[in-house]
Amino acid sequence: MAAQLPRRIIKETQRLLADPVPGISANPDESNARYFHVMIAGPDDSPFAGGCFKLELFLPEEYPMAAPKVRFMTKIYHPNIDKLGRICLDILKDKWSPALQIRTVLLSIQALLSAPNPEDPLATDVAEQWKTNEAEAIKTAKQWTLSYAQA
Amino acid sequence: MSGAITILVQDRKTGQRRNLTLEIDADENIAELTKNVEKLTHIPSDELEVVFCGKKLSKSTMMKELSLTPATKRIPVTCEDCCASNLFAEFKFKCLTCNDLAAALTHVRGNWQMEECCVCDNKEKIIFDLGCNHISCKNCFREYLLSTLNSFNFINKPPYGYTISCPYQGCNKVVKDVHHFHIMGQSAYSEYQRKATERLILVDDEGVTCPNALCGQSFFWEPYDDDGRSQCPDCFYTFCRKCTEKECVCQSDDDLTKSTIDATTRRCPNCNVATERNGGCSHIHCTSCGMDWCFKCVTAWREECQWDHWFN
Numbered sequence: 001m002a003a004q005l006p007r008r009i010i011k012e013t014q015r016l017l018a019d020p021v022p023g024i025s026a027n028p029d030e031s032n033a034r035y036f037h038v039m040i041a042g043p044d045d046s047p048f049a050g051g052c053f054k055l056e057l058f059l060p061e062e063y064p065m066a067a068p069k070v071r072f073m074t075k076i077y078h079p080n081i082d083k084l085g086r087i088c089l090d091i092l093k094d095k096w097s098p099a100l101q102i103r104t105v106l107l108s109i110q111a112l113l114s115a116p117n118p119e120d121p122l123a124t125d126v127a128e129q130w131k132t133n134e135a136e137a138i139k140t141a142k143q144w145t146l147s148y149a150q151a
Numbered sequence: 152m153s154g155a156i157t158i159l160v161q162d163r164k165t166g167q168r169r170n171l172t173l174e175i176d177a178d179e180n181i182a183e184l185t186k187n188v189e190k191l192t193h194i195p196s197d198e199l200e201v202v203f204c205g206k207k208l209s210k211s212t213m214m215k216e217l218s219l220t221p222a223t224k225r226i227p228v229t230c231e232d233c234c235a236s237n238l239f240a241e242f243k244f245k246c247l248t249c250n251d252l253a254a255a256l257t258h259v260r261g262n263w264q265m266e267e268c269c270v271c272d273n274k275e276k277i278i279f280d281l282g283c284n285h286i287s288c289k290n291c292f293r294e295y296l297l298s299t300l301n302s303f304n305f306i307n308k309p310p311y312g313y314t315i316s317c318p319y320q321g322c323n324k325v326v327k328d329v330h331h332f333h334i335m336g337q338s339a340y341s342e343y344q345r346k347a348t349e350r351l352i353l354v355d356d357e358g359v360t361c362p363n364a365l366c367g368q369s370f371f372w373e374p375y376d377d378d379g380r381s382q383c384p385d386c387f388y389t390f391c392r393k394c395t396e397k398e399c400v401c402q403s404d405d406d407l408t409k410s411t412i413d414a415t416t417r418r419c420p421n422c423n424v425a426t427e428r429n430g431g432c433s434h435i436h437c438t439s440c441g442m443d444w445c446f447k448c449v450t451a452w453r454e455e456c457q458w459d460h461w462f463n
Binding site: 006007008011062064065066088091093094095097098099100104 | 273436
C-alpha cells in the first residue's frame with residue numbers, strides 16, 4: 001500500500017465489521033482499504049422494500065476533511081438518485097462535517113430511501129413524476145426494485 | 152479569608168455532574184472540605200478527589216494556600232492623558248522584543264476531562280472548543296482549517312470576518328478571533344489573509360481586482376466623477392472595469408472570450424459571478440458569495456422554484 005491508512009479509517013472499518021448497522025453491510029475491498037463494497041436493504045416502509053441495493057463508497061485522500069464519494073451501482077427509481085447512481089444528499093456536499101462517519105453517511109442514504117425528496121432532485125424526470133403522480137411513481141419504483149435489486 | 156465557593160462534583164464513571172456552593176474558611180484543609188461535600192452529597196469523602204486549576208490537591212493542603220479571591224474584583228483607574236475615569240484596568244500579554252500585543256486564544260483549552268476529539272476519537276491534551284463543548288484536537292482542527300483554506304469555504308460573519316464553524320455536524324458556533332488561524336503556519340495564514348481580502352473586495356460593488364497579470368492587487372475604486380475606468384494604486388495600470396482591458400472592448404462584438412463566457416455560464420443573482428454548471432443538480436451554492444440559487448430560474452433557491460420552471 002502506498003500510504004499508511006489513518007487510524008480513524010482503521011477504527012471505523014473495525015466498528016463497521018464488528019457492529020454493523022441493521023440493513024446495511026460495508027466491506028473494504030481486498031486490494032484497497034479506502035474502497036468499500038456496500039449493500040443497503042430497501043426499508044420496509046418504502047417502495048424499495050425487498051430490494052438489495054449495491055453501492056460503492058470511496059474515501060478520498062482528504063477524508064475525513066472531505067466527504068466520502070458514494071454511488072449506487074444498482075439501478076434505482078428515486079428522485080434524488082440519477083442514472084449514473086449519483087446521490088443528491090446535502091451531507092455529501094456542502095453540509096459535510098469531518099465529525100460525520102461512513103456509518104452516518106450510510107444511515108442517511110438508508111433514510112433517503114424511506115423519504116424521497118422531490119424538492120431537491122438530481123433526476124428531474126423522476127422527480128417530476130414523483131410530484132405529479134406519486135402513485136404511479138411508487139409503482140415504477142417497486143417494479144424497478146423487483147427487476148434490478150434482487151440479491 | 153472566608154466566603155462561599157462553587158464546586159463542580161463529577162462522577163468519573165457516569166460523567167454525571169452537579170454544582171455545589173460551599174461555605175469555606177481559610178484555616179480549613181482539603182480533608183475538611185471533602186467532609187463537607189460528603190454531608191451534602193452522601194458520597195464517602197475518601198472517594199472524593201479535589202482538583203484545582205488542573206492539579207490534584209492533597210488532603211492536608213490548607214485553603215489559605217490556594218490564594219482564593221473574589222473573581223469579579225476589578226481595579227478602577229483614571230487615564231492620566233485624557234482624564235477619563237470610571238475605567239477598569241485590563242491586563243494583556245506583549246512581546247518583550249517587538250512590543251507586539253499577543254492575542255489570547257480563547258477557543259483553545261486543556262482537555263481537563265480527557266474527552267474524545269469529535270473527528271479522530273483521540274484524547275489529546277490541547278483542544279479547540281468554540282464554546283459549544285464539541286471538542287476537536289489541535290491536529291484535526293489544523294487539518295480542518297487547511298482543507299477549508301484549500302477550497303476557501305470560509306463563511307463571512309461580521310464582525311469576525313471570514314471565519315469557520317465548529318467541525319461538528321450542524322453546529323453553527325464560529326471562531327470569533329481569526330488569530331486562531333495562525334495554527335496553520337505563517338504561509339497558510341498569509342494565504343488566508345490574501346484570499347479573504349480578495350473575496351471581500353469581489354463581493355463588494357466598489358471592489359475591483361487589477362487585471363494586470365503581474366499585479367493582481369485588489370482595491371476599492373472611488374465612486375465620484377466616474378468614467379468606468381480605474382487605475383490600480385499599486386502598479387498604476389489603467390483599465391476599463393467592465394471588460395478589464397486597457398483599451399475598452401465593451402462596444403465591439405467580436406470578443407470571443409466574452410461571447411463564450413456569456414454562452415456557457417449564468418450569473419449568480421447575488422454577486423453576478425459567471426457560473427458554469429458541469430454536472431449535478433440545479434441547486435447552485437455560489438462559492439463567491441455563498442448564495443443558494445437555482446441554475447434554471449437564476450433566482451434565489453426556493454422549494455417551488457425548480458418545480459415551477461419545469462411546468463413552463
